[in-house]
Amino acid sequence: MIIANNVSKNFGSLQVLDNVSFEINKGDIVGFLGKNGAGKTTLMRILTSFLAASSGKVMIDGDDIAEHSLTIRQKIGYLPETPPLYTYMTVQNYLKFAAEIKGVAVNRRRIQLAKVLEECQLEQVKRKTIATLSKGYKQRLGIAQAIIHEPKLLILDEPTSGLDPMQIQQVLALIKNQQEQRTVLVSSHTLAEIEQIAQRVLMIKSGQIILDESLELLLKGKNDNPSPPLTLEKIFINHHQELTQATAGGI
Amino acid sequence: MSKVIALAKKELNEYFSSPIAYIILIATLSLFNIFFFMIIDQNREVSLRDVFQVMEFMFVFLVPLLTMKLFSEEKSTGTMEFLLTAPLTPSMLVLGKYLGILGFFTILIGMTVIYYLIVEYFGSPDPMSILSGYLGIWLEGAFFIAIGLLTSSWTRNQIIAAMMSYLILFLLYFSSSFTQYFTGPMENFLFQLSTRTHLENFAIGIITPSDIIYYLSGILLCLALTRISIDNRLWQ
Numbered sequence: 001m002i003i004a005n006n007v008s009k010n011f012g013s014l015q016v017l018d019n020v021s022f023e024i025n026k027g028d029i030v031g032f033l034g035k036n037g038a039g040k041t042t043l044m045r046i047l048t049s050f051l052a053a054s055s056g057k058v059m060i061d062g063d064d065i066a067e068h069s070l071t072i073r074q075k076i077g078y079l080p081e082t083p084p085l086y087t088y089m090t091v092q093n094y095l096k097f098a099a100e101i102k103g104v105a106v107n108r109r110r111i112q113l114a115k116v117l118e119e120c121q122l123e124q125v126k127r128k129t130i131a132t133l134s135k136g137y138k139q140r141l142g143i144a145q146a147i148i149h150e151p152k153l154l155i156l157d158e159p160t161s162g163l164d165p166m167q168i169q170q171v172l173a174l175i176k177n178q179q180e181q182r183t184v185l186v187s188s189h190t191l192a193e194i195e196q197i198a199q200r201v202l203m204i205k206s207g208q209i210i211l212d213e214s215l216e217l218l219l220k221g222k223n224d225n226p227s228p229p230l231t232l233e234k235i236f237i238n239h240h241q242e243l244t245q246a247t248a249g250g251i
Numbered sequence: 252m253s254k255v256i257a258l259a260k261k262e263l264n265e266y267f268s269s270p271i272a273y274i275i276l277i278a279t280l281s282l283f284n285i286f287f288f289m290i291i292d293q294n295r296e297v298s299l300r301d302v303f304q305v306m307e308f309m310f311v312f313l314v315p316l317l318t319m320k321l322f323s324e325e326k327s328t329g330t331m332e333f334l335l336t337a338p339l340t341p342s343m344l345v346l347g348k349y350l351g352i353l354g355f356f357t358i359l360i361g362m363t364v365i366y367y368l369i370v371e372y373f374g375s376p377d378p379m380s381i382l383s384g385y386l387g388i389w390l391e392g393a394f395f396i397a398i399g400l401l402t403s404s405w406t407r408n409q410i411i412a413a414m415m416s417y418l419i420l421f422l423l424y425f426s427s428s429f430t431q432y433f434t435g436p437m438e439n440f441l442f443q444l445s446t447r448t449h450l451e452n453f454a455i456g457i458i459t460p461s462d463i464i465y466y467l468s469g470i471l472l473c474l475a476l477t478r479i480s481i482d483n484r485l486w487q
Contacts, residue, residue: 048336050483074338084333086261089266100257101337145333 001026001153001183002015002047007056009042009207015051016042016205019056023032024200027151029179031194031215032187033236034204040187041081043204047185048078050224061152074103077151079180083142087131091122093140094130095148102149112148121142143174147182154178160193171219172197191236195219203236211235253275253338262321263354272355279313287366297374299366303384303454304364307446310392310459311424315416319409321348322481326407341481342446345474349400355394360385372412376447380456387453390466391446395420397473 002024007018017039022105024030034040045051047058051070058065060072060190081106092205095116097241099109125133130141136219146154156175160168168190176197188194193216194201201218211218248250265273286305294301325331334344366383370376402415427445430438441446449462 045332050336052331070338070340073336076336078330078336079435080332082329084328084330086265086330087264097261098333099339101254101334101339103254103338107255122470 001028001061002058002185003057004043004047005057005059007038007043007053009046009051010054016207017046017052020204020207020209021056022202022209022212024183027179028092028181028200029175029184029186029198029202030202031198032185032202032204033191033194034082034187036189038105038204039207040204041157042156043180044185044187048076048155050078051071074149076154076191077146077149077154078157079139079142079154081147081161083138084145085130085138085141086127090129091133092126094141095144096185104149107233111152111221116144116148119177121170125130134167136163139163139167139171139175142172142190146179150181154180154182154184156184158187158189160188160190168193230247253342258339258344259350259354262348266317266352266355268444275299275313275317276359276362279309279359282309283366285364287369291370297370297376298457299370299381299384300454302366303388303450304447306388307391307450308424310388311417311420312397312400314356314392314395315402315413315420317352318396318416319401319404319413321352321400322403322477323409323412324405327409335481340405341478342482343479344481345400345404348479349397349474352396352400353393356396360389360392366435377456379475380454382456383456384454385457387450387462390453390463391450394446394469394473397470397477398423399479404477 002022004020007020008015008021010091010128014168018195022038032040032044033142042051045052047065048058049065052066061075063072065072085203086097094111095113096109099112104112117126120143122137122140122144125137133141146156157173160171163171172193175184175186186194186197198215200214201211202209226242283302283306287302290305291481327336351444367376367378367381368426370381399412399416399418402419403409403412406412406413423444423446426441427447430441433441445464449465452459452462
């Protein structure tokens with residue numbers, strides 16, 4: 001579904017991504033991990049064609065992002081870190097607007113609207129103004145706008161950020177349900193959440209991919225003889241420490 | 252085209268979803284009314300020529316207030332990312348927003364048509380000169396809005412966007428006042444650059460191709476520059 005080949009991004013003299021390469025298969029839910037400033041959001045913005053890469057190539061569903069940006073955006077649903085909502089609109093008017101600008105056919109709009117309202121459990125607030133909604137509803141509305149045009153790829157940038165435990169579980173369940181319909185790339189700081197939903201993990205540090213492995217193999221491999229058993233959180237910390245020590249040793 | 256219409260509708264609805272649109276409409280129309288009756292009372296003629304010139308002067312101050320948030324607000328609230336990752340071209344985005352605010356402006360202008368009915372009641376005004384005056388003031392507003400749209404695409408700060416609009420509009424409006432300090436081609440350039448020069452003809456019922464080209468080329472240039480600004484993410 002996604003093939004990224006030696007993708008780099010510079011902002012002036014600052015290199016945010018350094019020759020990033022990876023592949024994501026159709027139907028996978030992939031967790032994207034990294035500390036603040038590691039380059040997660042920049043990479044997601046390149047995948048959604050909001051930003052252009054300084055060098056390298058990205059193919060999504062067989063199309064080169066640099067050449068077929070419009071076609072690719074039709075295939076992508078994106079939720080940025082802050083849900084992009086027009087707070088003066090009602091929930092259903094916002095989703096209608098999202099459907100219109102995302103090119104949902106006129107005869108499909110009502111069906112799609114009803115579908116995402118149900119899927120994201122927004123039915124009871126559909127006539128409410130967005131400004132009056134709780135953070136959990138706003139986040140689910142952000143996901144609803146991202147899936148209203150039935151994208152093949154869903155990209156979610158920290159979708160559980162700032163939510164309470166109940167809201168987090170609702171959002172995670174919603175993401176997990178997407179697996180049957182589309183490929184999902186989801187970033188998060190909370191590794192326990194990624195463990196719940198992802199099949200694969202990509203880890204990024206200082207603009208470089210430092211780990212790309214199936215979650216099952218990762219946990220199984222690391223748990224061959226562990227005491228106590230390793231979690232993704234420990235693996236994440238170990239990887240960062242190992243790399244920091246290796247860099248320090250190298251110097 | 253349906254995406255452009257959706258964007259234009261959203262823009263227009265956004266204005267009317269807050270009290271600001273109504274305040275602007277009421278305040279502007281109240282000022283227009285005061286000036287209209289003052290002008291009619293003073294000139295004692297069945298013409299709207301001077302009314303159009305007052306409108307023009309007021310639009311220099313009004314339009315930046317209407318346009319300052321067009322792109323700036325989208326950037327500061329993060330919804331720009333939503334628009335630019337949707338399957339929309341920068342041209343659709345620019346055109347949609349432009350048509351939305353132009354719709355609001357047209358409603359504002361439309362509400363002054365009552366002035367024609369009032370002068371018609373008291374005398375026999377030349378309908379063609381009033382029609383051409385309306386065309387001129389509409390084209391001028393459309394040009395001012397395109398300038399406001401452009402400056403709004405440069406920054407995420409609404410105040411800075413408005414200030415830049417004021418700078419450009421003052422320059423265009425007052426450029427003919429500086430002709431006395433220059434001679435030759437510069438004098439002619441400043442005279443032709445001024446919006447007042449071009450509206451004057453419309454206000455007295457003369458429609459010339461050069462005046463129409465002035466406004467249309469100004470609008471197209473600003474829209475093209477806005478498109479480039481959006482495409483290149485110049486505010487980042």
